[in-house]
Amino acid sequence: MSVTVVIPHFWGYLVNGVKEVDVDCRTIGECLTALTEHFPQLNDLLFDKKGRLHGFIDITVNEKSAYPDELNKPVNDGDKVFIANIIAGG
Amino acid sequence: MEHRTGRLLRVDLSTGRVTREMVDEQTALDFVGGRGFGINYLYREVAPGTEPLSEKNKLILVNGVLAGSSVQAVARWMAITKSPLTGTFFRSVAGADFGAWLKFAGYDLIIIEGKAEKPVYIHLTADGCQILDAGHLWGKDTRVTQQWLSQQYGQNTRTACIGPAGENLVRYSAIVSGRRTAGRGGTGTVMGSKNLKAIAITAQRSMSNESEALRNLIRRQVDIMRTNKAFIHHKEMGTTETQDVTNRLGIFPVKNYRLGKHPDHEKLTGAEYRKLRVGEFGCYSCAARCGKAHLVTSGAYKGATSEGPEYETIWSFSAPIENSSIEATIAADEICDDMGLDTISTGACIGFVYELYERGILKKKDVDGLELSYGNHESMLALVRKIALREGIGNLLAEGTARAAATLGAEYYAMHVKGLDLPAYDPRGAKSQGYNYVTSNIGASHCFGYARQEIFGATVPRPVDRFAEAENADIVIYNQNLTAMGEVGIICSFSQGWGWFPEVYGKMLAAVTGVERLADLGYLTTVGERIFNLERAFNVREGFSRSHDNLPKRITSEPLVTGGTPGEGQVVRELDKFLDRYYQLRGWTKEGVPSAQKLKELNLGSVLEDMAKS
Numbered sequence: 001m002s003v004t005v006v007i008p009h010f011w012g013y014l015v016n017g018v019k020e021v022d023v024d025c026r027t028i029g030e031c032l033t034a035l036t037e038h039f040p041q042l043n044d045l046l047f048d049k050k051g052r053l054h055g056f057i058d059i060t061v062n063e064k065s066a067y068p069d070e071l072n073k074p075v076n077d078g079d080k081v082f083i084a085n086i087i088a089g090g
Numbered sequence: 091m092e093h094r095t096g097r098l099l100r101v102d103l104s105t106g107r108v109t110r111e112m113v114d115e116q117t118a119l120d121f122v123g124g125r126g127f128g129i130n131y132l133y134r135e136v137a138p139g140t141e142p143l144s145e146k147n148k149l150i151l152v153n154g155v156l157a158g159s160s161v162q163a164v165a166r167w168m169a170i171t172k173s174p175l176t177g178t179f180f181r182s183v184a185g186a187d188f189g190a191w192l193k194f195a196g197y198d199l200i201i202i203e204g205k206a207e208k209p210v211y212i213h214l215t216a217d218g219c220q221i222l223d224a225g226h227l228w229g230k231d232t233r234v235t236q237q238w239l240s241q242q243y244g245q246n247t248r249t250a251c252i253g254p255a256g257e258n259l260v261r262y263s264a265i266v267s268g269r270r271t272a273g274r275g276g277t278g279t280v281m282g283s284k285n286l287k288a289i290a291i292t293a294q295r296s297m298s299n300e301s302e303a304l305r306n307l308i309r310r311q312v313d314i315m316r317t318n319k320a321f322i323h324h325k326e327m328g329t330t331e332t333q334d335v336t337n338r339l340g341i342f343p344v345k346n347y348r349l350g351k352h353p354d355h356e357k358l359t360g361a362e363y364r365k366l367r368v369g370e371f372g373c374y375s376c377a378a379r380c381g382k383a384h385l386v387t388s389g390a391y392k393g394a395t396s397e398g399p400e401y402e403t404i405w406s407f408s409a410p411i412e413n414s415s416i417e418a419t420i421a422a423d424e425i426c427d428d429m430g431l432d433t434i435s436t437g438a439c440i441g442f443v444y445e446l447y448e449r450g451i452l453k454k455k456d457v458d459g460l461e462l463s464y465g466n467h468e469s470m471l472a473l474v475r476k477i478a479l480r481e482g483i484g485n486l487l488a489e490g491t492a493r494a495a496a497t498l499g500a501e502y503y504a505m506h507v508k509g510l511d512l513p514a515y516d517p518r519g520a521k522s523q524g525y526n527y528v529t530s531n532i533g534a535s536h537c538f539g540y541a542r543q544e545i546f547g548a549t550v551p552r553p554v555d556r557f558a559e560a561e562n563a564d565i566v567i568y569n570q571n572l573t574a575m576g577e578v579g580i581i582c583s584f585s586q587g588w589g590w591f592p593e594v595y596g597k598m599l600a601a602v603t604g605v606e607r608l609a610d611l612g613y614l615t616t617v618g619e620r621i622f623n624l625e626r627a628f629n630v631r632e633g634f635s636r637s638h639d640n641l642p643k644r645i646t647s648e649p650l651v652t653g654g655t656p657g658e659g660q661v662v663r664e665l666d667k668f669l670d671r672y673y674q675l676r677g678w679t680k681e682g683v684p685s686a687q688k689l690k691e692l693n694l695g696s697v698l699e700d701m702a703k704s
């Protein structure tokens with residue numbers, strides 16, 4: 001299943017400007033794992049020490065939030081996975 | 091209760107005269123409410139050149155169109171005045187219940203003018219308004235003041251007051267309600283200059299008149315929020331872990347903006363704050379309850395407690411002096427809330443002094459014998475108190491970083507725009523955020539056009555490269571207009587990311603006011619643009635121009651040091667190019683003056699004459 005993971009622009013400098021990666025996966029969890037295999041430096045930006053997705057990371061698939069239980073959500077051929085920070089600054 | 095009462099209360103403290111007026115129809119149509127009403131009256135009633143701490147200045151306290159309803163996250167209120175810190179138009183936003191209570195008492199806004207001969211407080215009910223002696227409250231902190239007024243007038247009383255800092259005319263004093271503050275720009279200083287200690291409102295909650303249309307929209311809002319991860323996460327953490335992200339992005343400004351990452355950032359994380367959390371609190375009609383209360387349970391600061399700190403305060407009492415004791419940060423937050431001080435300007439000003447001390451510009455004898463070496467949080471706390479009381483070196487720092495720097499000949503180290511200290515996002519690594527500081531109508535405020543696209547990766551209206559400059563002028567304008575239109579409501583800026591703003595918001599405004607056009611986001615954006623332009627016109631009339639739309643030299647010349655995270659080596663390079671583009675897109679002249687065409691387009695023809703003189 002070919003899925004495109006879009007790398008958020010604010011991480012662009014960590015991945016030499018690569019904007020997206022096509023990965024072969026069946027769930028969002030597999031997609032993100034595949035992404036971190038390409039770019040291990042993204043691992044601690046996405047996951048906490050126990051391997052859970054950080055609370056402040058939101059994953060959307062085709063612009064729809066995958067919350068809750070994001071990592072187990074299935075993806076389909078041709079889907080686009082987006083990553084965003086959802087912390088609040090004030 | 092109608093949610094837009096259309097009524098304003100005018101209190102003249104010089105004469106003791108209290109009058110009730112109706113907001114005229116054209117103002118209601120053009121400016122809708124909240125911040126729009128505020129600038130409309132300030133522009134009309136405060137003459138150019140007015141000394142901010144004179145009795146001629148006015149202080150406007152205003153709620154939003156939706157305050158007091160059961161819509162979520164809209165009970166914010168703001169203080170609007172000419173700032174004694176910046177000399178510009180100023181608006182400072184606060185939470186808790188005060189905005190809703192003002193509505194319950196029957197008002198959209200209060201305009202306070204003149205100056206009382208001796209300390210007074212205002213007691214407002216639905217039946218009347220009294221100006222009463224506050225001699226016994228003068229000198230008391232904000233906690234004691236509010237407790238006394240609650241005991242005096244009962245549980246249905248909400249208060250906005252100043253602490254000793256406002257009485258002592260510290261130029262960045264806050265107005266405090268509960269433990270929430272209208273923190274920035276010295277709105278509390280203006281209140282102090284009028285000898286006004288507090289405004290207490292006693293009123294009954296009322297939601298009886300909510301129409302079916304509004305109720306349906308509230309259901310829709312709650313449904314969206316319930317499944318929105320940003321809301322759920324904000325409810326859980328508030329802003330207590332924003333530093334985890336900004337340190338990673340290299341935009342957490344350390345040592346007076348010399349570094350972009352705290353060397354001990356792992357000691358300041360949201361998880362560390364979580365260990366000291368003892369409760370939650372929030373604003374009227376908001377399920378997020380995002381205020382997280384903390385208690386220090388051991389060590390030198392044992393017993394210190396604050397309903398916070400929020401992200402900006404987590405930053406302001408750690409990074410500027412490279413402090414890594416979150417216990418000291420909590421203690422500093424508590425003192426600021428009691429004394430009625432803006433935590434951002436207080437911490438930033440202290441960071442400025444530490445750098446001068448390191449460089450030998452100030453010696454131990456100049457700072458009352460304090461040891462201001464980096465990491466020394468005892469001295470930081472001593473300075474907070476000295477500032478509030480204008481004691482020793484605190485008397486100079488109470489004037490604000492820009493004025494203190496001018497006195498000391500140390501302008502290069504003063505990190506401000508138009509006198510307002512830079513907040514907790516380094517412009518070198520978040521450039522649209524920085525350009526918002528440059529062009530905001532109140533100086534370097536993080537929340538006058540927050541660049542969500544850069545910091546959170548929001549993709550609306552489009553994704554943004556956070557190191558790009560002039561090409562993002564449209565994004566800066568988008569964020570500023572969006573903020574202004576949200577502040578007629580007045581919605582909490584956090585809720586902008588919860589999925590219901592702006593569509594459902596616009597429909598709610600239309601439902602409450604009966605003005606159908608407000609459901610049209612194009613029209614609502616024009617309202618935001620109108621407000622922003624009138625504020626700019628106020629500043630232009632005060633003599634502000636292109637040369638004031640600037641950044642500290644450090645930001646445009648010293649490369650950002652982040653220890654290898656993204657942004658290393660960045661400076662802001664394209665200020666002039668950015669301003670050309672920004673002014674052009676705004677429809678302003680090359681000097682940054684709103685053009686005749688733009689003013690006419692926004693139905694602001696009445697200010698044309700003032701602009702022609704500029």
Ligand code: SF4
Nearest residue numbers: 372373376378380582
């Ligand atoms: S999100 Fe927090 S600050 Fe905003 S209205 Fe709700 S409780 Fe108040």
